Amino acid sequence: MDLELNSQDLAFQQEVRAFIDSAWPAQARGRKTTPTGGYAGKRPAEEQHWFDALVARKWSVPDWPLEHGGTDWTPTQKYIWDRETAAAGCPAMSAFGVRMLAPVLYTWASDEIREQHLPSIRDGSVQWCQGYSEPGSGSDLASLQTKAVLDGDHYIVNGTKTWTSGAHIADWMFCLVRTDFNTQRRQQGISFILIDMKSPGVEVHPIYLLGEQHTVNSVSLVDVRVPVENLVGEQDKGWTYAKGLLTHERTGIAGVARSQIALRQLRDLAAATEQNGGVLAEDRSFVEKIDAVEVELMALEITELRTLATVEKGGAPGPESSILKLKGTEISQRIAELKVEALGYYSMPYPDELSLDNEGPIGPEESLPALQAMLWGRASTIFGGSTEIQKNIVAKAVLGL
Numbered sequence: 001m002d003l004e005l006n007s008q009d010l011a012f013q014q015e016v017r018a019f020i021d022s023a024w025p026a027q028a029r030g031r032k033t034t035p036t037g038g039y040a041g042k043r044p045a046e047e048q049h050w051f052d053a054l055v056a057r058k059w060s061v062p063d064w065p066l067e068h069g070g071t072d073w074t075p076t077q078k079y080i081w082d083r084e085t086a087a088a089g090c091p092a093m094s095a096f097g098v099r100m101l102a103p104v105l106y107t108w109a110s111d112e113i114r115e116q117h118l119p120s121i122r123d124g125s126v127q128w129c130q131g132y133s134e135p136g137s138g139s140d141l142a143s144l145q146t147k148a149v150l151d152g153d154h155y156i157v158n159g160t161k162t163w164t165s166g167a168h169i170a171d172w173m174f175c176l177v178r179t180d181f182n183t184q185r186r187q188q189g190i191s192f193i194l195i196d197m198k199s200p201g202v203e204v205h206p207i208y209l210l211g212e213q214h215t216v217n218s219v220s221l222v223d224v225r226v227p228v229e230n231l232v233g234e235q236d237k238g239w240t241y242a243k244g245l246l247t248h249e250r251t252g253i254a255g256v257a258r259s260q261i262a263l264r265q266l267r268d269l270a271a272a273t274e275q276n277g278g279v280l281a282e283d284r285s286f287v288e289k290i291d292a293v294e295v296e297l298m299a300l301e302i303t304e305l306r307t308l309a310t311v312e313k314g315g316a317p318g319p320e321s322s323i324l325k326l327k328g329t330e331i332s333q334r335i336a337e338l339k340v341e342a343l344g345y346y347s348m349p350y351p352d353e354l355s356l357d358n359e360g361p362i363g364p365e366e367s368l369p370a371l372q373a374m375l376w377g378r379a380s381t382i383f384g385g386s387t388e389i390q391k392n393i394v395a396k397a398v399l400g401l
């Protein structure tokens with residue numbers, strides 16, 4: 001693929017930059033912390049302004065097919081968009097609806113479901129969570145036991161989902177359930193349904209992570225009545241849709257543009273960090289560590305562009321998305337580690353956050369999220385399918401071992 005920007009691409013780049021200038025305020029851009037994207041109704045005003053502008057410009061879901069409200073951008077234009085928005089620190093739409101569920105809906109769902117759900121995913125007004133994992137069914141997802149029994153024009157759903165990110169703020173959950181327990185293969189008899197989180201019998205229980213953050217939950221489903229119209233595609237064929245969704249999820253986790261920006265910030269940090277009468281950026285052993293990550297990141301970028309080009313030609317990301325997830329995760333974790341190494345003591349949380357005393361912030365501003373970001377980043381080894389599982393997929397489906 002030709003990575004040189006031609007005159008049309010350069011014009012598009014200018015158009016994107018002008019849009020960002022108008023829709024994402026300069027003061028938000030200067031911040032060192034990454035915006036969360038937030039959830040509808042809870043977003044800071046400047047993030048809401050950004051999302052409104054995206055929707056008005058019809059740029060909120062650039063990867064979707066044009067007929068569903070996406071763009072007809074070329075892979076190079078998408079690449080430019082990703083780079084420019086990442087460089088400006090623009091918030092991203094929540095991935096659950098936009099990147100994960102939507103491709104399943106526009107590929108396999110009925111027209112009624114598409115009409116009901118795609119518009120509110122596109123404008124970010126409705127939040128989704130992913131009900132795949134269960135206690136004992138994570139990597140071995142096909143062993144899931146949540147049961148949906150047809151009763152007239154409803155399914156009656158019973159079971160427990162776990163590690164459900166954002167369930168406490170989600171309006172809807174896309175969910176894998178077992179509709180047939182008597183199949184030859186466990187992958188058969190699984191269905192993909194949409195559950196309104198306000199349905200009687202849905203209970204969300206928080207799970208607190210190591211840093212005391214509440215982002216994941218356990219969701220119990222007790223005699224939840226789900227209208228049959230909420231079945232996506234065909235009953236018992238959900239495994240096919242679920243796998244399709246996972247390839248999109250893994251491609252999204254790669255985060256090449258985000259890592260490029262983080263790497264640049266790391267170099268800036270090294271240039272500004274005093275050490276032994278000089279600066280860290282003059283320390284050859286440290287710079288070699290950054291260079292090594294950059295080489296890996298460049299290779300990943302080419303792989304991502306190849307995947308984008310396949311999707312552009314009407315294909316879906318295949319098992320190669322496991323390479324993106326695997327390497328993307330390792331690279332972002334390595335950058336986070338190097339940032340902590342550069343900051344040393346200053347990467348620790350404020351003393352007053354630990355309730356030790358009343359001192360104000362200490363150290364350079366970059367220190368604020370460094371340790372937390374590094375610790376949170378460890379979770380990406382697990383979510384979206386663990387590193388070991390990605391290696392298995394690469395070995396079997398890509399390398400044919």
Ligand SMILES: Cc1cc2nc3c(=O)[nH]c(=O)nc-3n(C[C@H](O)[C@H](O)[C@H](O)COP(=O)(O)OP(=O)(O)OC[C@H]3O[C@@H](n4cnc5c(N)ncnc54)[C@H](O)[C@@H]3O)c2cc1C
Binds near residue numbers: 216383388
């Ligand atoms: C922060 C976070 C957010 C999450 N959000 C969601 C969400 O929103 N929705 C959702 O459905 N799930 C979510 N998950 C769940 C995630 O997908 C699972 O944790 C993951 O699939 C691993 O499953 P498990 O936890 O049951 O671990 P296990 O499957 O029990 O794995 C334990 C260990 O064994 C290894 N292992 C397992 N099988 C094999 C094998 N065949 N070969 C080699 N090694 C193997 C794994 O790599 C892992 O190291 C989230 C997880 C985390 C940590």
